[in-house]
Amino acid sequence: MIRKSIILTSLLFCATGSVFTQKPWSLEDCIQYAMENNIQIKQSVLNTEYNENLLKQSRLGQIPNLNANSNYTYSWGRALDQTTYQFTEDQKINSISAGVTSSMNLFNGFQVRNTILQNELDLMASYEEVEKIRNDISLNIAAAYLAIMFNQELLAVARSQLEITGQQVERTRKMVDAGSLARGSFLEIQAQYAAEELNLVNAENQLEISLLRLQQILDLPVDSAFDVAVPELPDPENEEVLINVGEVYRIAEQTMPEVKGAQLNVQSSERGLKIAESGRYPRLYISANYNTGYSDIRQKVVDISEIPNPEIGTTQGGEAVYSNYPQSIPIYGTYPFFEQIRDNTSAGLGMGLSIPIFNGWQVNTNVANARIVLENAQLELQSRKNALYATIQQSYADAVAALKKFTASEHALISMEESFKYTEKKFEVGLVNTVDYNTSKNQLTATQSDLLQAKYDFIFKTKILNFYKGEPITL
Numbered sequence: 243m244i245r246k247s248i249i250l251t252s253l254l255f256c257a258t259g260s261v262f263t264q265k266p267w268s269l270e271d272c273i274q275y276a277m278e279n280n281i282q283i284k285q286s287v288l289n290t291e292y293n294e295n296l297l298k299q300s301r302l303g304q305i306p307n308l309n310a311n312s313n314y315t316y317s318w319g320r321a322l323d324q325t326t327y328q329f330t331e332d333q334k335i336n337s338i339s340a341g342v343t344s345s346m347n348l349f350n351g352f353q354v355r356n357t358i359l360q361n362e363l364d365l366m367a368s369y370e371e372v373e374k375i376r377n378d379i380s381l382n383i384a385a386a387y388l389a390i391m392f393n394q395e396l397l398a399v400a401r402s403q404l405e406i407t408g409q410q411v412e413r414t415r416k417m418v419d420a421g422s423l424a425r426g427s428f429l430e431i432q433a434q435y436a437a438e439e440l441n442l443v444n445a446e447n448q449l450e451i452s453l454l455r456l457q458q459i460l461d462l463p464v465d466s467a468f469d470v471a472v473p474e475l476p477d478p479e480n481e482e483v484l485i486n487v488g489e490v491y492r493i494a495e496q497t498m499p500e501v502k503g504a505q506l507n508v509q510s511s512e513r514g515l516k517i518a519e520s521g522r523y524p525r526l527y528i529s530a531n532y533n534t535g536y537s538d539i540r541q542k543v544v545d546i547s548e549i550p551n552p553e554i555g556t557t558q559g560g561e562a563v564y565s566n567y568p569q570s571i572p573i574y575g576t577y578p579f580f581e582q583i584r585d586n587t588s589a590g591l592g593m594g595l596s597i598p599i600f601n602g603w604q605v606n607t608n609v610a611n612a613r614i615v616l617e618n619a620q621l622e623l624q625s626r627k628n629a630l631y632a633t634i635q636q637s638y639a640d641a642v643a644a645l646k647k648f649t650a651s652e653h654a655l656i657s658m659e660e661s662f663k664y665t666e667k668k669f670e671v672g673l674v675n676t677v678d679y680n681t682s683k684n685q686l687t688a689t690q691s692d693l694l695q696a697k698y699d700f701i702f703k704t705k706i707l708n709f710y711k712g713e714p715i716t717l
Contacts, residue, residue: 297362
C-alpha cells in the first residue's frame with residue numbers, strides 16, 4: 243500500500259511539473275524573463291560595472307601615491323660604492339639599496355577633477371544605455387507576442403474556412419451523384435478544398451515561425467510545447483488614438499533613455515574638451531622620498547690606537563721635531579647589515595613645477611579632436627531626438643491608418659458574411675456555380691484577414707505610443 247502511494251505521489255509530481263513547464267507564457271512573463279536572462283542586457287550591465295571602476299579609480303587618483311623600491315648590485319673592477327660614493331679598484335662589491343617615494347599633484351589644470359566628472363557622466367550614460375536595451379527588447383517581445391496572437395487567429399480562420407469547404411465538398415458529391423450538378427463542379431470544389439488545405443499548412447507554419455522567433459528573442463531552447471497565453475483584446479475604438487503627437491514627444495524626450503544618454507554624452511564630451519585644454523596649464527606637484535643602503539666592503543671604526551709623540555717635521559739643522567700629543571689611528575672592522583641600513587638612511591621633500599612650452603603640437607591636436615568629439619555628440623543627440631519624433635509620428639500615423647482599415651474591414655466583413663451566406667444557400671440548391679461560390683468565399687477570407695491585421699497593427703502601434711507616454715507594455 244505504501245509503495246502504491248509513493249508511486250502515485252511521484253506520478254502526480256511529474257504530472258504537475260510537466261503542466262508547470264508547459265504553462266503558457268504571458269507577455270509580462272516574457273518581458274520579465276528577458277530582463278533577467280538576456281545576453282545583451284547582461285553585457286550592458288557589465289559595461290556599467292566597468293565604468294564604475296573607472297570612476298572609482300579617478301577618485302582615488304586625488305590621493306598621493308606611494309611606491310617602494312629595492313635594488314641589489316654585484317659589481318667588480320673600478321666601481322662606485324653607493325654608500326660612500328667612492329670608487330674602488332679591483333674589488334667585488336655586493337650592495338643593496340631600498341627606498342620609499344611618494345608624490346602628489348597640487349595643480350594640473352583641474353584635469354583630475356574634470357576626469358572624475360566625465361567618468362560620472364559616462365557611468366550615468368551607461369545606465370541609460372541599459373534602459374534603452376531593455377526598452378528595445380521589450381518592444382521586440384511585444385511585437386513577436388502579438389504576431390503569435392495574429393497568426394493564431396489566422397490559423398483559426400483557415401481551419402474554419404477549410405471545414406466549411408469540406409462540408410460543401412460532401413454536398414457537391416451527393417448532388418453530382420444524384421445528377422443535379424455536373425462533375426466539373428465537384429472537381430472545382432475539390433480544388434478549392436486543396437487550396438485551403440495549403441492555406442492551413444501555411445498558417446500553421448507561420449504560427450510555428452512566430453513562436454520560434456519569440457523563443458529566439460528570449461534566448462530559450464526551442465521547445466515544441468512552448469505556447470503563449472492569449473488575453474481577450476477589445477476591438478479598437480476611435481477614442482484610443484485621440485492623442486497629441488507633440489505632447490507624447492515632449493514626455494518621451496524627458497524620459498526615454500536614448501535621449502537622456504545622448505545628453506549625458508554631450509556633457510561628457512564637454513568635460514573631455516576641458517581635460518584636453520588642461521594640457522596647456524603648468525603642473526605643480528610635491529614629492530617625498532626615504533632611502534637607505536648596504537655595501538659589503540664598507541667598514542666602520544671599531545677602535546682607536548694612539549702612537550706617542552709622533553714625528554711632525556725637522557728643524558733647520560736636520561733634527562726631528564715631535565708632537566707634544568700622541569697620534570690617534572682608527573682601527574676598522576665589520577659594518578653589520580642592519581647598522582648600515584640604520585645609519586645610511588636619508589629623506590627628502592621636494593616641490594616641482596612643469597610648464598608646457600612645446601610638445602610637438604600634441605595639446606592643440608588633443609583639443610581639436612576633443613572639439614570634434616563634442617560636435618559629434620551634439621549631432622548624435624539631435625539625431626536621436628529626430629529619430630524619436632519620427633517613430634512617434636509614424637506610430638501615430640500607422641495607428642490612425644490601422645483604425646481606418648479596421649473600421650472599413652469591419653463594415654465590409656458584415657456585408658461579405660451576408661453575401662457569402664446568400665451565395666452558399668444558392669450554391670447548395672445549384673443556382674450558383676462553383677467559381678462564383680469560391681470567389682465569394684475567398685473574398686470573405688481576405689476580408690477576415692484584413693480585419694485581423696488591422697486590429698493587431700493598431701494594438702501594437704498604440705502600445706508604442708503609450709510606452710512613449712511612460713506606460714508599461716502590457717496586454
